[in-house]
Amino acid sequence: MTHKLDLIGFGGVGQGFVEILREKGQQLKAANEIEFKIVSISDLYKGSLHHPNGLCLDTVMKTVKETGALYDYPDTPGLVRGWSSEETITNSNADSVVEMTFTDVQTGQPAIDHCTVAFTNKKNIVMTNKGPVALAYDRLFSLAKENGVKWLFEGSVMSGSPALRLPELTLTGNDITEIRGILNGTTNYMFMRMEDGLTYEEALREAQEKGFAEADPTADVEGYDVLYKILILANVVLGYPLKREDVTCKGIANMTTNDIKEAKEQGRRWKLIGSLKKTDQGLLATVQPEMVSLDDPLAGISGAMNAITYECDLSGPITLVGAGAGIKETGFAVLIDLIHIERTK
Missing domain, CATH: 3.30.360.10 (Dihydrodipicolinate Reductase; domain 2)
Structure with missing residues (x-):
């Protein structure tokens, strides 16, 4: 089973999650019969990439480590650049969106808007942001349920520790x-x-x-x-x-x-x-x-x-x-939420 992902936000946690997939991807595929494939990455400062068949994670990490951004990721047939976060969520062929942007906890934005766009486009959301869950739980939960998708956020309370x-x-x-x-x-x-x-x-x-x-x-x-x-x-x-x-x-x-x-x-x-x-x-x-x-x-x-x-x-x-924090620990919270989505289909 291939599960396609959009990564919205590509800071420390996003990069840590990619490293987990690079390290454990084959093990996850063998043990759980799940292959997670990142088809899009969109970051306000680092740029955005989309390929419907999946991005090369080795090349993504090499590019970011060398340049600090995604602009030098090599052109390949079918590669799309320059989508905004909302365009990425709307236009990509992902099954789930991993929302890891820097979010204002006073307003819950931009993560609340990202949830709304994802749910109305029939895509699951996994997130590490506190704001949307704390400020708009009832509305977003109802919207996800109405569209038949999952909304999971284990990492929002105690990172990789299963507090929820x-x-x-x-x-x-x-x-x-x-x-x-x-x-x-x-x-x-x-x-x-x-x-x-x-x-x-x-x-x-x-x-x-x-x-x-x-x-x-x-x-x-x-x-x-x-x-x-x-x-x-x-x-x-x-x-x-x-x-x-x-x-x-x-x-x-x-x-x-x-x-x-x-x-x-x-x-x-x-x-x-x-x-x-x-x-x-x-x-x-x-x-x-x-x-x-x-x-x-x-x-x-x-x-x-x-x-x-x-x-x-x-x-x-x-x-x-x-x-309660940490790049690897929070990346693990994202991973276990995604595995849970697959296990409860």
Whole structure:
């Protein structure tokens, strides 16, 4: 079975996904009887290519590594250049679109528009973007269903760790009453270093030097990254149509060394926790620093790792620990979503 793909956005994750296909393509074909063939790549800065019979991945990666773009990819009969993202999605012969553009989490664009174009053209979407799932879940889910296509986004919460598929498939039958998680590796790393004696400013600077934090760290340190992931978990896992204004959000920017010392004296540890809890009044949603007991599974999560605990009525609490970011890990999330599409046809 050949599954044809458009890649929309070709940054680190897109290139990492191509490397996975180059490395494991034959193994996937033998084990799953699936061959993934990339017929289009469209990137706002690197250019766009389409060939209905598939692009040569070795040549694609050689071209990008040597020039930083796709413009020097050699001409071959049938090759099309210059399509926009929307033109690529509309005109290509792909079965699925892998959406990996840089998206504004305030608006969900351009990824929301890419989803709309793909679904109306009867194409599946696999994405790593948080924005469309957090901001337009009901509308886009309905549009995908109406057009008989799949929309999968495992990588939007904990990268390659199955934070969405675990409750959907493995914990099914449970009533999940609460979800609590460390869903941002940058702030978790900063808390660890503040426990080692660094000030907030020193910990942030070190996180930036190591590549955990962006030059503008606002989304991490103010809790907005976790907020969007909490919206996804509420909508997808618990079925609550929460909006941004429904979540109480507080970041870590005001944390001091005295706060860290106070937690140590109480035998506790600070973590930025995203939480969803079912109550008689509805779903309580928060993102805030919390002092957690050292016997809490989340207390032992160090460095830039992520973790999430599902409180289940039948199985009891289940905690998933894994990388919450990374090129290879997020590329794996794309791959497993695509395999899932094939397995559930």
